[in-house]
Structures are given as C-alpha cells and as structure tokens.
Amino acid sequence: MSTVTAPATKDGVNEKKAVPPDSDRMKAENRLGQRLVAPALALMLLVTAFPMLRSLYLSLFDYSLTAPDEREFVGLQNYITALSDSALWLTTLNTVFIMVVTVAFELVIGFAFALVMHRVVFARGLIRTSILIPYGIITVVSGFAWQFAFSNTNGFVNSWLPFLDSTFNWFGQYGSAIAAIMVSEIWKTTPFMSLLLLAGLAQVSEDMVEAAKVDGATWLQRMTKVVLPNMRAAIMVAVLFRALDAYRVFDNIFVMTNGAVGTRSVSFLTYQQVVEQFQFGIGSALSVLLFLSVLLIAFLIVKLFKVDLASARQEK
Amino acid sequence: MRGTNKVGIGVGFILIMVWCLLPVAWIISLSFKSQEAITAGSPGFLPTSGGSAGFQNYVDVLNDEQFRRAIFNSIGICLIATALSVILATLAAYAIARLEFKGKRFVLTTALAIAMFPVVSLVSPLFDMWRTLGIYDTWIGLIIPYMSFTLPLAIWTLSAFFREIPWEMEQAAQVDGATSWQAFRKVIVPLAAPGVFTAAILTFFFAWNDFVFGISLTSTEAARPIPAALSFFVGADPFNRPASLLAAGAVVSTIPIILIVLVFQRKIVAGLTSGAVKG
Amino acid sequence: MAGAGLLTACGGDGGKPTLNWYINPDGQDTLASIAERCSTDEYDVVTQLLPASATDQRTQLARRLAAEDSSTDLMSIDPVFVPEFANANWLLELPADTIDDDTLQGAADTVVWEDAIYAAPQWANTQVLWYRRSLAEAAGLDMSEPVTWDQVIDAAGENGGTVGVQANQYEAYVVWINSLIAGAGGEIISDTEAGRDATVEIDSEAGRDAAAIIQKLADSDARQPDFTVSNEGTTLAYMYPADGPGEFMTNWTFVYANYQGLIGDGEGQISQDEFDDLGWARYPQTVEGEESRPPIGGIEIGVGAYTDEPDFAREAALCVTDEQAQEELAVNDGLMPSRSSVYDSDALQENFPTDLLALYRDSIDTGAPRPKSAFYNQISVALQQQWHSPEDVDPETTPARSADFVTAVLEGRALL
Structure with a gap:
C-alpha cells in the first residue's frame, strides 16, 4: 500500500509516486507497463513456451526426420520407452554427479577467491580483469584447452603430475574422463561464482565482523557465525543458478569425449536422439523430461535450501 | 595475526592469477x-x-x-542480437522497476524460468519451426533464440540499475507536464546508459559463448558461429586433428572477449553482481 | 503463405546458376580445382566444406535435406549413408551408365539402393596393413604371406613395437569391427533390406572372434597409450616414434602420401631411409587361413532431391567423378580411384609403387562393405556404444549384449 508521503526508502522501488490515487493515471500506467514488457515477453515465449508445447505434441508420435510420412501416433509409448531405458537413468545419475561435484567445488573455491578479492588492497583492477577472462572464454574453447592439456600426446598435465605415467590416457575410462570434464567446467565458472559471492560479502556489515572480533571470536567463528549467515541469500541464489546451469552441461562433453566412456549428460543424450539420430518423437519426449527434471531440481533447491526467490526475482 | 592474514591474501592473489591465466597461457x-x-x-x-x-x-x-566466415557470422549475429535484446530489455526493465501493472510477476517468473531453461530441449521444435519458416541456417534463425535467452539476464541487470537512478528527476519532469513516456525518454535513458551498456556486454558474452544453437540451427558457413566452427574445424589434413591450429583459432576467438574485459572490467563486475544478487 | 518453401541462396546474377557441392575435407584443394573444371558456360560449380567426421557430415547434409534446401545441389557422401539418404527420398536417381564394368565392385555395390543408382563413385578407399619393415624383420614375420591379427599383435608386443587401429567411439571403430567379423566369415546384420526387421547376426562365432582380437590388443604390450581414443590421425605418430621400433597399423590409403610428405629433417619429419622402411601388406586375417576382408570406404557424389537444376547437377556429378578427376585425387591426395582403368594410368604408375596399387585395387575389389541399411547410422552408433571402451570388450559378453541392443534400437525400444 502506498502512502502519499512515502520517502525514497532503501529499497523504495515500487513505491507509489507522490500523486493522489487517480484511476485514469493508474490505468495508463498499467497499459504502458504492459506495452513495454510485451515485446520482450512475446519473444521469450515464442522461443520457449511455443516450442515446448510443440515438443509435448510431437512426443506422442513415432516420428523420424528420415521418414516424415510415416509419422504415427503412439500415445505415451515414447515416455515409457525412455523411462524404462537404463541409458536415461545412467545419464541422469552422471549429470547429477557432475552438478553436485562442480557446484561444491565452485562454491568452496569461489568463496575463497571472493574473500581474497574482498580483502586485497593492491592490484584490484588486475585481479578482477583476470577473473573475468575464464568467465568470458567460450566454453568450447575451455573444453579444447583442457582436452589438449590432459592429452597424453600433446598435453602437459601428465608431465606435471609426478604420480602419473606420461602415457596415462585421461579419456580412456570414466573416472578420469569425467574429472577432466569437471575441471574444465569448474575452471570456467568458478570466477562467476566468486563474483556473485563477492557481492554478497560486500553486504555483510563490517561493524558486525569487528564486533565479533572484539568479543574474541576466532576467524573460523567469525566466518561461520557472522559472515556466512549474512550471505545466505547470495549463496543460495548463486547455488541455484549454477546448479541449473551445471545440470544442462553439454558443451564440454561434446568437445572433450563426445559422450564416450559413459560421460553423457541428459542434455547430450537428448541432443543425440534429436540432432544425430533425427528421432524427433522420442527426442521430444526426452526434451520434455529434461525440462521437467530442471523444474524438479529448481523446486528441490528452492525448498530444501529455502532460497529467497523474491530476491532472485528482484521483487524487493 | 595481521601478518599471516597478509601472507594468506598474497598467496590467494597468486593462486587466483594462476587459476585464471594458466590455461590461457597454455592455449x-x-x-x-x-x-x-x-x-x-x-x-x-x-x-x-x-x-x-x-x-x-x-x-x-x-x-x-571457413574460420573467417565464422568470425564474421559471430560478430554480426552477436552484435545484432545484443542491440535488439538490450532495446527490448530496457523497455521491460523500466516497466518492472518503475511501473505498477498487472502481469509483472508473470514477466519476472517467465524471465527466471527461461534463465533456467534447458536449451537442448528446444533444438528439435526450433529446427522444425525454422525450416518451415525458411530461416534455418540463417543469421535471423540464431538472432531470435539468442535474444530470448539473453533477455532475462539483460532485464535483471537493467532493472537493478534502474532502481538506483534518482527518480526525483523523473518526477520533476512529470510535474513539469511530461508524460511517463517523455520522462522515460528524456530523463531516464541518459542516466541508464551505463546500465544498458553493462547489459549489452553480458548479453554479448552469452551470445558469443552459445554452442547448442550454433551447431543445431546451422549447417553451413552461411550462419555458423565460432564455437560451432571450432568444433568442426578441419585443417589441411582431415585425419589429424589440427590441435595447434585449433588453439590459434581459439586464441583469435578469445581476443574480442579479452579486449572487452580489459576496457570494461569495472562495469562488468558491477553488472554481474547487481543483476543476480540483490539482498 | 505458411509452408511456402525455402528461399534459395543460389541463383546468382544474370541467370547463370551456381551449383553448390558439399565436399568433405579430404583433398579439398583438388576438389576445388575439379569444381572449376566442371563449371561450364551454363552453370558454375562451387565447393562448400563439410566437417571432418563422417557422422558430422551426415548430420549437416541430412538437416539441409530435411529442410528441403534447394541449394544443396551436389554432395559428397560416405557410402554407408547412401541407403539412408535414398530411402528418405533425399537423392535424385542417376542414369544407369553411372557405373559400368570398369567400376570396382566394392564401390559399385554401395551406390545401388533398391535397384536404382543414387550416387556416382568418386574415389574408393580401403585399409591395408602399414608397418616398418625393420620391425617385421626383427619379429621374424614373413610379410610376403598373409598374416593374422594374432601374429601382428604378438610380433609388435614382443619387439617393443605397437599396433595402430581406430578404436575411439566413432565410425571408424565400426569399420574395424566390421572387417574383423567379415574376416571370420560372419556379418553384423543380414537381410538389411527389411529395414527395422533386419536380422542381427553379431552374436556369433565370428562376432566372438572379432571381440577376442580387440581384447587381445587391449591386453597386449602392443597397445598404444591412446588406444581407446585412437583415430586415423593419432596412430600415424607411432610409425616413426622418437624411440622404439615403430608399429603395425591398419589405416586408409592416404597414409602413403602422408609419410611421403614428411620426408625432410625438421621436427616431426622423417628421413628417406625411414620412409623406405615403410612396408605394406594386405589387411590381417581374423582367422588363420581365411582371406581377410579389408574395409571399404570412399566418397560418392549424390544429387540433392530439391535442387533447382537437376539436369545440370546430374551432368556435374558425372564430370566431378570422371577419370581425370579420379586421377588427380589419387596423385595429389592419395585418394584412390573407383575405376579400375585409372590404376593403370601413367600418372598413378609414376606416383605409387606398382605393388601398392595392385594391393589397393585388390582390396577394394574384395573388401567387406559395412551393412547396407537405411538405418545404418543407428546400427553403427549402437555398436559403438556397446563395443567402446575396447578395454571392456569380452568375447563372452560383448557380441551377445550388442546384438540385443542393436535389435532393441532398431525396434525403437532403446535410446541411443
């Protein structure tokens, strides 16, 4: 509710302006607002909602691009086939594994980076410029860089790790191949995480930290009792975004292993059915399932960690 | 205590630099x-x-x-997508930051949902739609999805900026008899320019980085962007993956990004942090 | 106007049409000059480059054709994808005299689908066994007689050498598997004209023989460090390693020209003596005493179904596959002719050892094509998934498991 004398408060964004309630004016404002968002909204829906509905429709057919005339309605058969196939569950498991591990590493390393950047007094411009480079680099390039780095014919990793034989083939088995993929993911996205956390860190009151220090709290206590609780919102939003991003992992897998030795993600599996095999029917079913699983994960993260979505939506 | 702290930060500083620059040095x-x-x-x-x-x-x-074409495509497509996306996002963000209207929550929720959308799910229906419309393997066929997927980021970044603009000036303009639209155009646009700029850079980064649309909605050098071209890159000898040639291509494709980062570092950091986390 | 078809990129000025020819990267410079030669007063032929891997080439072409693209006039396609493309009505039929008695059997077979001709063979490929003569000598292996995979793996393993194959998860791995199985008298799948109802034959004695060889190499000292991700390019490096006696390698015909081009004294180059140490022999036998079945590959030229200029495109397809084109590709790029008579030409006889030419021609004539099915790609990818990693291949389980999987994929019961 608005009051006539509302001053510009700290987050006084949606405060009503200092004009008397005037229904014509409000109507005009309503209309203008809707007109201004309409093009953006229409475009966003054109490329997502409409195709998604089409996917939903196509997923009920046996439909291959190589034989478009043989399209046949099969009901939920594609979903039954997909859900009863171990490939879907294995790739889902692998995707969740990638998501959990990369986000955990990114959070810890990103937080350490944020602490350093928060405290560092020299070369701030240099460090911030450097940290933006991995963020700006094309994921495909990151994938290539690490693939070649781990290569046993032209890379350097084997010669730098003393416990490894120089002929060790990183892409020969699941464990090391997935590790290489995750290194590329973590390398590229940790800087982004650290910047988000840095913003959160900046909002923690220095006075509170100082007060805790005066009270004799150790560094660890200050972190866990003062800093982290006050950064909760920032951390949770960062985790939500990165987790969903990680769940969609595709580029690095495509470049580094092309899905070999069990490294496929759900996105990669879907891509294979649709783009490589032209199986639009079951591919669409996978697309729908992928979309639903993203929703589910978003929902779980929001509920489990009580993420303040309003802050992500900027309603405050 | 102070001493160890300083050492810690020094070590941390070096670690960050190594982290960020070693793979770049490697490539x-x-x-x-x-x-x-x-x-x-x-x-x-x-x-x-x-x-x-x-x-x-x-x-x-x-x-x-092929590589030259890919650079040309990428620059062209990304610039157009960025310009259009930022224009639409500016309008929307202004409305979200400043106006009360029905459906605001819907817009915000949609934007949030799209930011989380698994792009691979869209590949088959978009391919089908695009080939019906005849925009498969064209610039416009990539510009449209790039715009849709950069709009959420641009809208957030911009609305965060818009909230920090001294609105009294707009009110003053309105008191002087300007309509909401005039107030927006004359007063707010100049003030919002830095924010718009940040949104533009972030949008450009996103479009430049895209891979899934790049490989699935193109099939020739008519529209193929750099990431897709790199992944299909063939040297003179198709049986030897030209690792060092690829690396050179990768470096070339990274130069624009590094230039942007060098010049606009401050703005990007501000944009990234204000857009996503607002406590 | 919904569904009004595509705008075309071609056409050009003055009404002189441009024919787009989608080429794969092998011999791209020669192909560009052939395109120039085959341009006439009535039309121009220009080349457009496809990605390097056969699978990616297929994807790119198929998506253009599914989009009913009229600018896809001519295309270079891998023989294994001709049935799929023809079955989807993406290729125009070519005249019956596209192939004749002079066309080598291995190449001629692959362009026919349901009794019509859908592509013109341009060049034919096959694999032979490349090796270092000094290594074979040290191992006491008589290379003038047919050798078996067992002998080759043992000879390399016991003498510090290696065996180079293509075992990454990609098309060429299926090439290897197919030849191993055919060499034991079996086949991956039969009755392929039945489409999805074809009979999967891989769970057989021949399938187990093939798996046993892969397993033997995986467990041998002769395996190369990047065995599980090896391809045609990675295995080249082990012929002349910094230390060690070199390798036995099954690989395509481009190898000869490749090593010939390396003669020099820079890093990564080889001396004339080293080059003279390069030997070649027929593809190894799977089973001792049973003739080996070398892989068949190559490139064929198809005419896109949606071209605006079908007559010009057909004419150009024949021009870019004529004897002169085949000769140039062989001499410049080591891509061997699909016509028998071209092997006898002076240009080829000058550029290649006579016994090597005879070996190629013989291998192409008696090789084992991969399954000819409209669903070949699904069969191939299904096999790749089940047989990769080669380290896990087990004769007891892999053929049986992969047979079940291929069947399930063909019946639409499993995801690839």
Whole structure:
C-alpha cells in the first residue's frame, strides 16, 4: 500500500509516486507497463513456451526426420520407452554427479577467491580483469584447452603430475574422463561464482565482523557465525543458478569425449536422439523430461535450501 | 595475526592469477606448436625448440575461409542480437522497476524460468519451426533464440540499475507536464546508459559463448558461429586433428572477449553482481 | 503463405546458376580445382566444406535435406549413408551408365539402393596393413604371406613395437569391427533390406572372434597409450616414434602420401631411409587361413532431391567423378580411384609403387562393405556404444549384449 508521503526508502522501488490515487493515471500506467514488457515477453515465449508445447505434441508420435510420412501416433509409448531405458537413468545419475561435484567445488573455491578479492588492497583492477577472462572464454574453447592439456600426446598435465605415467590416457575410462570434464567446467565458472559471492560479502556489515572480533571470536567463528549467515541469500541464489546451469552441461562433453566412456549428460543424450539420430518423437519426449527434471531440481533447491526467490526475482 | 592474514591474501592473489591465466597461457603456448610436432606428439607445456611454428598457425587460421566466415557470422549475429535484446530489455526493465501493472510477476517468473531453461530441449521444435519458416541456417534463425535467452539476464541487470537512478528527476519532469513516456525518454535513458551498456556486454558474452544453437540451427558457413566452427574445424589434413591450429583459432576467438574485459572490467563486475544478487 | 518453401541462396546474377557441392575435407584443394573444371558456360560449380567426421557430415547434409534446401545441389557422401539418404527420398536417381564394368565392385555395390543408382563413385578407399619393415624383420614375420591379427599383435608386443587401429567411439571403430567379423566369415546384420526387421547376426562365432582380437590388443604390450581414443590421425605418430621400433597399423590409403610428405629433417619429419622402411601388406586375417576382408570406404557424389537444376547437377556429378578427376585425387591426395582403368594410368604408375596399387585395387575389389541399411547410422552408433571402451570388450559378453541392443534400437525400444 502506498502512502502519499512515502520517502525514497532503501529499497523504495515500487513505491507509489507522490500523486493522489487517480484511476485514469493508474490505468495508463498499467497499459504502458504492459506495452513495454510485451515485446520482450512475446519473444521469450515464442522461443520457449511455443516450442515446448510443440515438443509435448510431437512426443506422442513415432516420428523420424528420415521418414516424415510415416509419422504415427503412439500415445505415451515414447515416455515409457525412455523411462524404462537404463541409458536415461545412467545419464541422469552422471549429470547429477557432475552438478553436485562442480557446484561444491565452485562454491568452496569461489568463496575463497571472493574473500581474497574482498580483502586485497593492491592490484584490484588486475585481479578482477583476470577473473573475468575464464568467465568470458567460450566454453568450447575451455573444453579444447583442457582436452589438449590432459592429452597424453600433446598435453602437459601428465608431465606435471609426478604420480602419473606420461602415457596415462585421461579419456580412456570414466573416472578420469569425467574429472577432466569437471575441471574444465569448474575452471570456467568458478570466477562467476566468486563474483556473485563477492557481492554478497560486500553486504555483510563490517561493524558486525569487528564486533565479533572484539568479543574474541576466532576467524573460523567469525566466518561461520557472522559472515556466512549474512550471505545466505547470495549463496543460495548463486547455488541455484549454477546448479541449473551445471545440470544442462553439454558443451564440454561434446568437445572433450563426445559422450564416450559413459560421460553423457541428459542434455547430450537428448541432443543425440534429436540432432544425430533425427528421432524427433522420442527426442521430444526426452526434451520434455529434461525440462521437467530442471523444474524438479529448481523446486528441490528452492525448498530444501529455502532460497529467497523474491530476491532472485528482484521483487524487493 | 595481521601478518599471516597478509601472507594468506598474497598467496590467494597468486593462486587466483594462476587459476585464471594458466590455461590461457597454455592455449597460447599450444598455438605456437607446429602441426608436424603435434602429429608426431609433442608433450609438455611449451613448444620444443624444433617444434615451434612461430605465427604460422595464426596465418593459416586467418587464411581459412571457413574460420573467417565464422568470425564474421559471430560478430554480426552477436552484435545484432545484443542491440535488439538490450532495446527490448530496457523497455521491460523500466516497466518492472518503475511501473505498477498487472502481469509483472508473470514477466519476472517467465524471465527466471527461461534463465533456467534447458536449451537442448528446444533444438528439435526450433529446427522444425525454422525450416518451415525458411530461416534455418540463417543469421535471423540464431538472432531470435539468442535474444530470448539473453533477455532475462539483460532485464535483471537493467532493472537493478534502474532502481538506483534518482527518480526525483523523473518526477520533476512529470510535474513539469511530461508524460511517463517523455520522462522515460528524456530523463531516464541518459542516466541508464551505463546500465544498458553493462547489459549489452553480458548479453554479448552469452551470445558469443552459445554452442547448442550454433551447431543445431546451422549447417553451413552461411550462419555458423565460432564455437560451432571450432568444433568442426578441419585443417589441411582431415585425419589429424589440427590441435595447434585449433588453439590459434581459439586464441583469435578469445581476443574480442579479452579486449572487452580489459576496457570494461569495472562495469562488468558491477553488472554481474547487481543483476543476480540483490539482498 | 505458411509452408511456402525455402528461399534459395543460389541463383546468382544474370541467370547463370551456381551449383553448390558439399565436399568433405579430404583433398579439398583438388576438389576445388575439379569444381572449376566442371563449371561450364551454363552453370558454375562451387565447393562448400563439410566437417571432418563422417557422422558430422551426415548430420549437416541430412538437416539441409530435411529442410528441403534447394541449394544443396551436389554432395559428397560416405557410402554407408547412401541407403539412408535414398530411402528418405533425399537423392535424385542417376542414369544407369553411372557405373559400368570398369567400376570396382566394392564401390559399385554401395551406390545401388533398391535397384536404382543414387550416387556416382568418386574415389574408393580401403585399409591395408602399414608397418616398418625393420620391425617385421626383427619379429621374424614373413610379410610376403598373409598374416593374422594374432601374429601382428604378438610380433609388435614382443619387439617393443605397437599396433595402430581406430578404436575411439566413432565410425571408424565400426569399420574395424566390421572387417574383423567379415574376416571370420560372419556379418553384423543380414537381410538389411527389411529395414527395422533386419536380422542381427553379431552374436556369433565370428562376432566372438572379432571381440577376442580387440581384447587381445587391449591386453597386449602392443597397445598404444591412446588406444581407446585412437583415430586415423593419432596412430600415424607411432610409425616413426622418437624411440622404439615403430608399429603395425591398419589405416586408409592416404597414409602413403602422408609419410611421403614428411620426408625432410625438421621436427616431426622423417628421413628417406625411414620412409623406405615403410612396408605394406594386405589387411590381417581374423582367422588363420581365411582371406581377410579389408574395409571399404570412399566418397560418392549424390544429387540433392530439391535442387533447382537437376539436369545440370546430374551432368556435374558425372564430370566431378570422371577419370581425370579420379586421377588427380589419387596423385595429389592419395585418394584412390573407383575405376579400375585409372590404376593403370601413367600418372598413378609414376606416383605409387606398382605393388601398392595392385594391393589397393585388390582390396577394394574384395573388401567387406559395412551393412547396407537405411538405418545404418543407428546400427553403427549402437555398436559403438556397446563395443567402446575396447578395454571392456569380452568375447563372452560383448557380441551377445550388442546384438540385443542393436535389435532393441532398431525396434525403437532403446535410446541411443
């Protein structure tokens, strides 16, 4: 509710302006607002909602691009086939594994980076410029860089790790191949995480930290009792975004292993059915399932960690 | 205590620099290894004395018609998508930050949902739609999805900026008899320009980075962007993956990003942090 | 106007049409000059480059054709994808005299689908066994007689050498598997004209023989460090390693020209003596005493179904596959002719050892094509998934498991 004398408060964004309630004016404002968002909204829906509905429709057919005339309605058969196939569950498991591990590493390393950047007094411009480079680099390039780095014919990793034989083939088995993929993911996205956390860190009151220090709290206590609780919102939003991003992992897998030795993600599996095999029917079913699983994960993260979505939506 | 703290930060500083720059140094180093050395196998961080190609890989890559086309496509597509996306986002963000209207929550929720959308799910229906419309393997066929997927980021960043603008000025303009639209155009646009700029850079980064649309909605050099071109890159000898040539291409494709980062570092950091987290 | 078809990129000025020819990267410079030669007063032929891997080439072409693209006039296609493309009505039929008695059997077979001709063979490919003569000598292996995979793996393993194959998860791995199985008298799948109802034959004695060889190499000292991700390019490096006696390698015909081009004294180059140490022999036998069945590959030229200029495109398809084109590709790029008579030409006899030419021609004539099915790609990818990693291949389980999987994929019961 608005009051006539509302001053510009700290987050006084949606405060009503200092004009008397005037229904014509409000109507005009309503209309203008809707007109201004309409093009953006229409475009966003054109490329997502409409195709998604089409996917939903196509997923009920046996439909291959190589034989478009043989399209046949099969009901939920594609979903039954997909859900009863171990490939879907294995790739889902692998995707969740990638998501959990990369986000955990990114959070810890990103937080350490944020602490350093928060405290560092020299070369701030240099460090911030450097940290933006991995963020700006094309994921495909990151994938290539690490693939070649781990290569046993032209890379350097084997010669730098003393416990490894120089002929060790990183892409020969699941464990090391997935590790290489995750290194590329973590390398590229940790800087982004650290910047988000840095913003959160900046909002923690220095006075509170100082007060805790005066009270004799150790560094660890200050972190866990003062800093982290006050950064909760920032951390949770960062985790939500990165987790969903990680769940969609595709580029690095495509470049580094092309899905070999069990490294496929759900996105990669879907891509294979649709783009490589032209199986639009079951591919669409996978697309729908992928979309639903993203929703589910978003929902779980929001509920489990009580993420303040309003802050992500900027309603405050 | 103070002392160890300083040492800790110094060590942290070095670690961050190594983290960020080592792989970049590596790809640059790789781009100087000669093709022959790569085929024969040339492990190690630096090129060997006999296995260095000088700038030959760069010459080759820039002489490659496909790669040049890809750079041209990427720059063109990304700039157009960025410009259009930022215009639409500016309008929307202004409305979200300043106006009360029905459906605001819906817009915000949609934007949030799209930011989380698994792009691979869209590949098959978009391909089908695009080939019906005849915009498959064209610039416009990539510009449209790039716009949709950068709009959420741009809208957030911009609305965060818009909230920090001194609105009294707009009110003053309105008191002087300007309509909401005039107030927006005359007063707010100049003030919001830095925010718009930040949104533009972030949007450009996103579009530049895209891979899934790039490989699935194109099939020739008519529209194929850099990430897709790199993944399909073939040298003179198709049976030898031209690792060092690829590295040179990768470096070339990273130069625009590094230039942008160098020039606009401050703005990007502000934009990234204000857009996503607002406590 | 919904569904009004595509705008075309071609056409050009003055009404002189441009024919787009989608080429794969092998011999791209020669192909560009052939395109120039085959341009006439009535039309121009220009080349457009496809990605390097056969699978990616297929994807790119198929998506253009599914989009009914009229600018896809001519295309270079891998023989294994001709049935799929023809079955989807993406290729125009070519005249019956596209192939004749002079066309080598291995190449001629692959362009025919349901009794019509859908592509013109341009060049034919096959694999032979490349090796270092000094290594074979040290191992006491008589290379003038047919050798078996067992002998080759043992000879390399016991003498510090290696065996180079293509075992990454990609098309060429299926090439290897197919030849191993055919060499034991079996086949991956039969009755392929039945489409999805074809009979999967891989769970057989021949399938187990093939798996046993892969397993033997995986467990041998002769395996190369990047065995599980090896391809045609990675295995080249082990012929002339910094230390060690070199390798036995099954690989395509481009190898000869490749090593010939390496003669010099820079890093990664080889001396004339080293080059003279390069030997070649027929593809190894799977089973001792049973003739080996070398892989068949190559490139064929198809005419896109949606071209605006079908007559010009057909004419150009024949021009870019004529004897002169085949000769140029062989001499410049080591891509061997699909016509028998071209092997006898002076240009080829000058550029290649006579016994090597005879070996190629013989191998192409008696090789084992991969399954000819409209669903070949699904069969191939299904096999790749089940047989990769080669380290896990087990004769007891892999053929049986992969047979079940291929069947399930063909019946639409499993995801790839």
